[in-house]
Amino acid sequence: MxxxxxxxxxxxxxxxxxxxxxxxxxxxxxxxxxxxxxxxxxxxxxxxxxxxxxxxxxxxxxxxxxxxxxxxxxxxxxxxxxxxxxxxxxxxxxxxxxxxxxxxxxxxxxxEIDHLVNKIKQAFEITRLEEENIEELEYRSKLEKKIIDTQRLVSLGTMSTGIAHEINNPLAIINESAGFMKQVISAPEMVDFFRKDDLLKGIEKIEKSVKRASKVTHQLLGHVKKQESQFSEVNLKTLLDETLGLLKNNLEDKHIRIDWETNQQGKIRKEPILWSDPYQLRQVLMNLLNNAVHAVGKNGVITLSNYAVEEDIVLEIQDNGIGIPKENLGKIFDPFFTTKSFDEGTGLGLFVVHKIIVDLKGDIEVESTLGKGTCFMIKLPRIIKGKSEK
Ligand SMILES: Nc1ncnc2c1ncn2[C@@H]1O[C@H](COP(=O)(O)OP(=O)(O)OP(=O)(O)O)[C@@H](O)[C@H]1O
Ligand SMILES: [Mg+2]
Missing domain, CATH: 3.40.50.2300 (Response regulator)
Structure with missing residues (x-):
């Protein structure tokens, strides 16, 4: 009740x-x-x-x-x-x-009516306390599950980054060697080389697989950079605009509209500035926007909203796409979970988003209704303690 x-x-x-x-x-x-x-x-x-x-x-x-x-x-x-x-x-x-x-x-x-009134109030208080207790227990078990999920994903994140590093070098060597073999076999003096076409096909398969594996390591290691992540002042709105710029062709081809959620005065809500890692944040935005673009398809709408709440800034990316079935909601942040084809997705996008948001001491939530759309909400601290000096 x-x-x-x-x-x-x-x-x-x-x-x-x-x-x-x-x-x-x-x-x-x-x-x-x-x-x-x-x-x-x-x-x-x-x-x-x-x-x-x-x-x-x-x-x-x-x-x-x-x-x-x-x-x-x-x-x-x-x-x-x-x-x-x-x-x-x-x-x-x-x-x-x-x-x-x-x-x-x-x-x-x-x-005696006052006596009855007192008894009714006392009885109601019991009901109220029981309900509060149930709500508290539900909240706690949700929180505990989230903490366990986060710890599990954080350790998977650390391990997978290590593996990606290890795989990256051999991948580069395989790619280079495949390129070299292709070059040798394609030379004019090899025109009559025995089963030349089969060999070329084999090399192309190697190259295709290397491309897929590179996509995985690239996602796990980020666009960045051998050195420590660089913190600087970030205007999230500007970063979003830049990321949307990179997706421009895709958005135009599919006639996807980007809406900025506005307040009553018709203005874009306050633009929050934060002290954070722009490279990692760009990867977060790219992965989330790519997913939204994929989910909405032709003539879809993606609504962005960006505002400050006390010491945090909040970003919401809402799409009116296919939505996520309830039974998948608990899996989407897991590595390699994907509903896309082999060529379309690695299933690492949200895993990496989650990893970065946890690294940046933020929080991510998702709400979705099948057939109606999905909203990812990200909360990030304006300043992370110990990262405020240049
Ligand atoms: N906005 C969204 N709308 C509907 N489903 C989504 C959305 N975002 C994520 N998903 C679901 O979550 C799955 C995992 O997403 P994730 O970004 O981790 O991997 P991916 O998009 O499949 O692959 P990749 O990111 O490598 O291209 C997707 O395959 C899709 O089923
Ligand atoms: Mg993705």
């Missing part, structure tokens, strides 16, 4: 004596409660199926299904609803039986 949005207590008053029930309801209304009313256990259960209720005030002695049996049915079907029983003053044992069956408390008739 969902919490009431403004913490008002949703109350159900169940009593077969109409006069008594209406009198109590009227007095409760004067104190700010607006109880729904039911005149028997069956009507009570029917209402609980259809309407959200926090607390039930329930008469024990009723014709048809008794108060205690109604209470038991509530406990079975609606475990978060609290029940306060109303018993006749000669039937205190009913109240005790009710507590054993899971009632919050019982009051004896005739009811």
């Amino acid at each position: 969902k919490k009431s949005s403004d913490n008002t207590i949703r109350l159900l008053l169940v009593d077969d004596e109409d006069c008594f029930r209406m009198a109590i309801a009227k007095r409760l209304e004067k104190r700010g409660f607006f109880p729904i009313q039911a005149s028997c256990g069956e009507a009570c259960m029917d209402i609980l199926e259809r309407k959200p209720v926090d607390v039930v005030v329930l008469d024990v002695k009723m014709p048809g299904i008794s108060g205690i049996d109604t209470l038991k049915a509530i406990r079975q079907k609606h475990d978060r609803i609290q029940v306060i029983l109303l018993t006749g003053n000669i039937a205190v044992s009913d109240g005790i039986e009710g507590i054993k069956a899971g009632a919050y408390d019982y009051l004896t008739k005739p009811v």
Whole structure:
């Protein structure tokens, strides 16, 4: 059951004596409660199926299904609803039986209204605390999962960068040697060389595979640079414009529109400047925009939004593309996870994006609806401690 949005207590008053029930309801209304009313256990259960209720005030002695049996049915079907029983003053044992069956408390008739109001508030407080507890537990388990995922990806990142370094040199040698062999076999004096065409085909296969493997190492090692990453002042909006410039032909060919999300005055939101690594950030933008372009296809729209929140800057890249199925959402940051063909994707783009964002002490989130689109949200600190000096 969902919490009431403004913490008002949703109350159900169940009593077969109409006069008594209406009198109590009227007095409760004067104190700010607006109880729904039911005149028997069956009507009570029917209402609980259809309407959200926090607390039930329930008469024990009723014709048809008794108060205690109604209470038991509530406990079975609606475990978060609290029940306060109303018993006749000669039937205190009913109240005790009710507590054993899971009632919050019982009051004896005739009811003192302020006493009832206090009991209702206390019962509601229990419901509220239980719901907060559940929300807290859900939040914690989500956070723990995210921490475990991040640690796993960080160690995979370190390992894969090491492997990429190792593979890069032999790849360059294979590529160079393949080129050399091609040159030798293509020379005029080799015109009658035995099975020349088969050899050339073989060399081309080597070159194609090297190209694919280079794409992998290139992605893992970044566009950069043998030396330590260079921090400088970065205007993310300018960096986005530059990256979009590199994609210009692709965007124009596919008639993809880029929208900047604007505020009420029709201006682009404040341009946040941050102290960060522009090379790594460019790779992040490139990978995310490439994915968005691929997802939207012809005539798609990509919406960019870039703003400051306290000490962080936020960038949102929203597309109206194919979306990501729920079952894939937990896998997209894993290395080599791809839904694209061998020639189209390596499955490393988002893995690298995640690695860079974690390196830069930021955070990345994704929301997606299948068939409607995807939004990647990145939060980056304006300044990373210890990286602020030139
Ligand atoms: N904006 C998006 N819309 C829909 N699906 C997406 C989007 N971004 C990523 N994906 C899904 O996540 C998968 C992994 O993305 P990632 O960028 O890591 O690899 P890739 O795009 O497949 O390959 P590469 O980045 O090497 O070209 C994609 O194959 C795609 O299924
Ligand atoms: Mg990609």
